[in-house]
Amino acid sequence: MERVIRFGVSLEPDLLERFDTLIEERGYANRSEAIRDLIRKELVEADIEYGRGMVIGTLTIVYDHEAGDVTHKLLHLQHSRHSAVRSTMHIHLDEHNCLEVLVVEGDVEDVRKMAESLRALKGVKYGELSLFSPSV
Amino acid sequence: MERVIRFGVSLEPDLLERFDTLIEERGYANRSEAIRDLIRKELVEADIEYGRGMVIGTLTIVYDHEAGDVTHKLLHLQHSRHSAVRSTMHIHLDEHNCLEVLVVEGDVEDVRKMAESLRALKGVKYGELSLFSPSV
Amino acid sequence: MERVIRFGVSLEPDLLERFDTLIEERGYANRSEAIRDLIRKELVEADIEYGRGMVIGTLTIVYDHEAGDVTHKLLHLQHSRHSAVRSTMHIHLDEHNCLEVLVVEGDVEDVRKMAESLRALKGVKYGELSLFSPSV
């Protein structure tokens, strides 16, 4: 069990009431849990915004397996110098389309560049990158 | 002076330390102020996401005053039924370009539709909509 | 080989020049490829914004495997009525933290609700949801 520090927070009654409703809807056990998550989210956003330190990115791409050479390029990119593909997951969406999720690691710039290279490949129809801090 | 409610929050020491650093950088007077803002931001995002109630939107558009009929269309839109332009601000960016900020009010769908109509006008080069709750 | 339709687009020379630079940086083979991706991205965003039809979501969560009961809850959620977890991927970030990517399917509201429930679990430190259309 990790040690925690307890401190007091002051809020306007109506704001607190709306917050309690929201976190109950979302299923939080208590206010501390919910506030902890808000703080982590803010810290991650600040890290990303200022490009501080290493990030982990989840890149989701959708591609037509008959049109492109994504699999080949992906293997090639795993050997790139600055970033590393930690893991991938494949899903067959339909007859033509594959969904692939790549977990990539590196500094913000490198991870973004890698995502853009993959998105630009012929056959890749969609790509979205989510970034967060490993120290979250 | 508005009445406030005080309650306790428990956080892991390293998370709290990183949060304290962030809010000091940003100039917050204390943790309550910062947490209050995080909570308000979350409530606003939830309201927008689920399209609950009325919203206020700030629509920033950039247009070429020689190419389009934005001013005319804008005046026309002020008389639309579901939304209302509360106020506008004009800035002359350069010889050709104007920046215009419109504060619009209404339900999420109406405000988004209005933003899209303006963005689609010939001469409008860029448009971005920020939404928030009036009850923030 | 899929049939394509060819049509003309008119652009200002300086805008076209900047676009050509950007797409070359990103590694696009030609303008059609790049414009196709911009159009797909816009269609997906419109679908999500208006909650039209089914969506696929990639939910990335980071959790402390010693603190929460995420795995149990996740299994439980797979049997929920409105959404379905298509696949998951696990990565051991460090001694304490796990990264889990879930591919979930359903209507926008259901997928968001599921993401919120998981984010709210004790032990889950971070969660981000990317949404896109299966018809991308």
Next chain:
Amino acid sequence: MERVIRFGVSLEPDLLERFDTLIEERGYANRSEAIRDLIRKELVEADIEYGRGMVIGTLTIVYDHEAGDVTHKLLHLQHSRHSAVRSTMHIHLDEHNCLEVLVVEGDVEDVRKMAESLRALKGVKYGELSLFSPSV
């Protein structure tokens, strides 16, 4: 009348059909107009993401005029070295709340820092920053 360059774009029939429906809904006069806007949006996002050059930001804040010293701080910030407040607009939301839109100019880092300082002020309840390129 500005000179334009015309070039050909190839798209899959079903993608083009969905795009035509979307741009008709939004009120675009033709495909070139819509594609031009998509390209500008992408260029602006790339500029912002990589912090290239100067940006213009629209900062929308909501504050309680009885609680904070925002007006004073705002005047103070106009004299800051790296950024400049080009213009502001005030709106009385209700008895307590003011909405203020500031158009700020500078490099990405400076504009973000200014936005954070204002958001952190006691009395400021909400703040959202939209960034774009003046060369849009």
